[in-house]
Every structure is written in structure tokens, then in C-alpha cells.
Amino acid sequence: MKCSAFKAIFLVSTLSLLITACSSSPSTTDTDAGSSAGTTGTGISNGGVTTGSVSDGGLSSGTLDTSGDVDTVFYFEYDKAVLTPDSLVALRIHAQRLIANPVSVRLEGHADERGTREYNMALGERRAYAVQEFLILQGVDGSILEVISYGEEQPEVMGSNDAAWGLNRRATIR
């Protein structure tokens, strides 16, 4: 077998892309999600086709305003999902901008590598929810906010030390 054979070939029809776009819109309800299960598959990223581009198709047009060096990454203490005072300053600015210009954003939660992977998925989700709740309390329309946890699967930096762990316990807005 040749190495070129590694490249998997996938059939991603236009139709399935459309279904994905619909099902991934923030207004999708639980019932919708359930009934569409099994119909929204996309190919595994290969070559230039990344799965990110598929999911972006489901978000509304417009991008998050990150001008003026407003932080988009918010850090957390070990095993905690409580926003720090630093984070609140930046999140208030994001809230004002999202009220003035409501674009769909992803709130992604992450954990450091310590502890089990699926438990860390839940911990990452709690962190992203902390950001979501704060934004909603500030008056942002909750339907434009999507919470996704990556657990410990997408570390910002590699390494098994306090500095790396501190940078990896985070939630991001984008």
C-alpha cells in the first residue's frame, strides 16, 4: 500500500452541507437535533477541506468585532468555572458590541490535561456556559451564542506544567 492511499475520499453532497447548515444554526431545538441525527454527516477533513469551513457555513454572516485589542480568551482556576475580574472587563465590551451588532459567536470551553477526558469535556462546557450566562445577563440575545466544549483535546500550548495548564484552562469567544 502506498502512503497516498491514506487520503480518504468522502462524498459530501451539497445537500448534506445544507442540512448541516440548518441543523447547526443556533435556533435548532432539541427535537430538531434529534430528528436530524444521522443525516448531517460531513467528510473528515482531508486535504484543504477542513471541517471548520463546514461549521462556519451554519453561522450567520458578520464576524465578531475584536477591534481595540479586546481579549477573546478568558482563563480559569484549576477545576473552576468562575470568571475572573479581568475577564469581566473584556466581556462587558463584547456584550455591548453583540447587543449593538448581533452576530453568531461560538463560545468554546477548554480544560487542562489533568483528569479524565470526558469529565474535562463537561468542565470545559461549564466554562463556556459561565461566559454565556454573563453575556446574557448583560443583555445579549442568547440565541446568537453557541457553547462548544473541547475538553482537553485542543490545548493552546503543549506541556505538562503549571504554566501550560494555566494557558489551557480557558474559554474563547469567536
Added chain:
Amino acid sequence: MSTGSFFKVLLIIILFSSKASAELTIEITRGVDNPTQIAVVPIQLDEVLPSVDISAVVAEDLLRSGLFEAMPRANMLSNPDDAKQVYFRDWRIVGMEYLVVGKATRQADQRIQVTFSLLEVPGERRLFTQVVQGTDNELRDIAHYISDKVFEAITGIRGAFSTRLAYVTATPGGGGLTFRLMVSDADGARERLMLESREPIMSPNWSPDGKELVYVSFETGRPAIFRQRLMGAQREQLTNFRGLNGAPAWSPDGRSLALVLSKDGNPEIYSYNLATKKFTRLTRHFSIDTEPNWTPDGKAIVFTSDRGGSPQIYKLQISSGKIERLTYTGSYNARPRLAPDGRTMVMVHRNKGVFHIASQDLVTGDLRVLTSTSLDESPTVAPNGAMLLYSTKVGDKGVLAAVSIDAGVKYLLPSRQGDVREPAWSPFLR
């Protein structure tokens, strides 16, 4: 099953050649004090044996169990290929307790037939003679079959050498990680690529017949649970809810999955009927409930919950809904897996800030820490209950390690590239 339920993905499954792949290799860090002495005499073919040295694979299998010490070939005084040619004295004087001899012949249909015998040296007797056949591509299967038979005859424990592993690798490059779901033989050989993605792959879990995997893939931009057959290209996305879609665990009867969804605001455990595609919610608590694993009788689920303030392991009786806490030692016990006896539970246990693998006897409540490395996670028990695999860190790199259920035997399976994590040991395959 409806014809539309499987959406087809043309997924090319690669069989690595045994030489070129980044196979796992074994190094034993600790064995038992008095391993059984065994000699596996080279199994000859009238022609040159293609690619695989059957006796070497058998010797490595037995060595890796930690219960055996295999005699180096260079020390063998003779190379008998059947029981009648054995001079027991040759083996007794070098301290052998058992001897495996065998002969390979090519059949008219081109298959290779191995006739092998297990001999007990002190008693000067033949314990059994058996025949096994296979193609040139199945020589490792033949070897593992011999290992299984020899292991069971001597230890009384069913051999698990003919089983497989599933695991996830993450390799940096191109501005991010590439995730791969891999399947290999239990000894790490014959790695096969099942799925490759630039988005995370997590939590592989075997069907009870060993023919399918379920796992979590983020390829849609969100976590979703997929089911995939090992042979062929059939693959199905099972969940697509908001929030977590995670920790799938196949039920012992093969009909359902336990899994985790957070669509109602926080992670809860559901059962999912694979035939009717109906979800049934099993837990109702505002805390994190995750990492379900079925008891061998399929009547209960053990899972992780922080409902008591810290992650601990609980047991849910499915018929009554009754929930009982199982772990009380330490402030972090998570991701339980039950041994086939249903009595021994292995889990991730934090002790003084360090994560180890521990086992707990569910009858006596005794907890025992099995590992001494750090950042140990994802324990998975062999189908014969004798060994467990887990992932750990060596330097900054994730590797797989094995430990016997009594902690007497330990070995590492270093990989040559990337981070290896989340091993899942298959059930018995035949």
C-alpha cells in the same frame, strides 16, 4: 434498519505492512518474581517462512503476560519440531518447565498448517497437540492462537492474545493536531487507520462482537457520536444535539449505548436504543454525570458524577433508578471500567494531586493503586480480566502502558510518533 440510516462514506482502510508502520513496541518494566520458564522452539517450514516468525511472536506474547520467561533461541541445544523428537533431558538441565514445539506445512490450497504441541518438561509428558491453519497474511493470527492455547493450558486463564486494541493518536504539524483512530492487534502490531481528522477524535468503545466501534468525532465542528464497522466503509452519525455528545459505551447485549448529552443544560446519561433510535434519559441531576460503563450483566451502569462536590463513581440500577455511591477514598475518582467478573472496578484516582489508575473490589470496598506514573488515565481491562491498559505520559508524550490487575506486571508500549491515548481493549473475537 432503514436503508437511509447509514450514510456512506468512502473510507479507505489501510493495512500497514508490518515493517513500515509505526508499531507499538513493548518493554517490560516489571514482571513477576518467579516467571514460568518456557522454551518456544522455532517453528520451521520446508520453505522459508514468509514475513512472520511465528515462534518469536508466541514467545513475545507469553513474555508480555509477565508470567513467563522465554528461553533465548541461541541457548537451545536442539530444535525438535514434534513431540517425538524431544529429549526432555536437554530442556531439564537448562531449567525449562514447558516446551512448545511445532511444524508448519503448506497445504495444497496454499494455506499454512501449523501442528503444535505443549510439553511439560519435569513430568516428561505432552499436554496437547493441536492444528491451526491460515493464509500467509494470517501468520500473526496463527501465532496468537498458539499463545492463547499455551497460556490457558498452563495458567487456567483464557488467553487474550488474539484480541485487538483501539486507540487515538494526536500528531502535531501543519499548525495544529491531526487525530487518528487506530486499531491494532493486542500486541500493537498490524496497526490500521480507521479515521483521520484535523478535529478531535475521542472515547472509542467496542461493540460486544468486536466488529464495530463507537466514538466521538468533532468533524462537524461539534462533538458527535459515530458508529463504524471495522471491515468495509459503513459509518453512521448517531447524535447531533447541542452541547456534549460523548462517552458512548456499548451495552453487553449489543442493543444499546449509554452516552452523555448536555442538551438540557448539563451533562446527563442516556441510553440509546440502536434499533429504535430512541433516547431514554437515565440521570436527573444538576451536576456533571458522565463516563458511563455497563456492568457485565447489563442491569446497571457505573458513572462519574460530582453531585457530592467532587468527582466520584456511582452505580445506577436501570430498572429501579436507584443510585448508590461506590467510591469514598480520595477527592477524585472517575471513568470507571468494570472487569469481566463484575466485581473489580478500575478507575482514575487522584492521590496527593497525582492521577493514577486504581482498582476497587466492589464487595469489600478495598481500593488499590496500581500505577506509579503520573497523569495516568483511560484504563481498559482485557477481556480475560488479567491485564489492563491505560495511557500515561513519558516526558511530554502520551504513551500506552499495561499493568496486571494484581499490579505485579507492568510494561510500556512506546509509540514512535505522536501522542497515543484512550486505549480500548476489544472483547474476545472468537
